[in-house]
Amino acid sequence: MSPDRASELKDSLFELRCAAEDIATAVNEGENARDIAKLCQEMVDLARNIEKLR
Template identity: 40%
Template sequence: MRPRPEPCLWCGREVAAAESGRRRRYCRQSCRQRAYEQRIAVRGTSFPADSTVLSAQEVTDLADRIFAARCAAEDVVIAIREGAANDELSTLCAELLVRARDAERLR
């Protein structure tokens, strides 16, 4: 069984599996750097060390992506209830998967 790909701790993109050693936590060096900068920014504040601070725009964008994923899931449920054909269900499920992956991204 293939291990489930892990999302980047910074941006949520898929992280390539390490050949050996520790598992990778970030998809790119730039994500690793942004995460470091974030940890330094919350140091000395009342925020927990593992906090991720999002701007108001990032929160709005994340909420929009989650809403789109929920709508895609509702489309699948309605199609099943209405007895949609397998090809239509397959298309709707593919769209749901795209929306769910997009919703995983924090930024």
């Protein structure tokens, strides 16, 4: 893997972790199911994009 690709992967994994933390925060703060579902979909989309970095 090239250094640029590795950096891109690292940045993407950081975004994925932040998305997971956003979901955890929303749950802890009692957000409604629709908002949590939206955050979950964003995280799934990020994960799918990371899979494409091969």
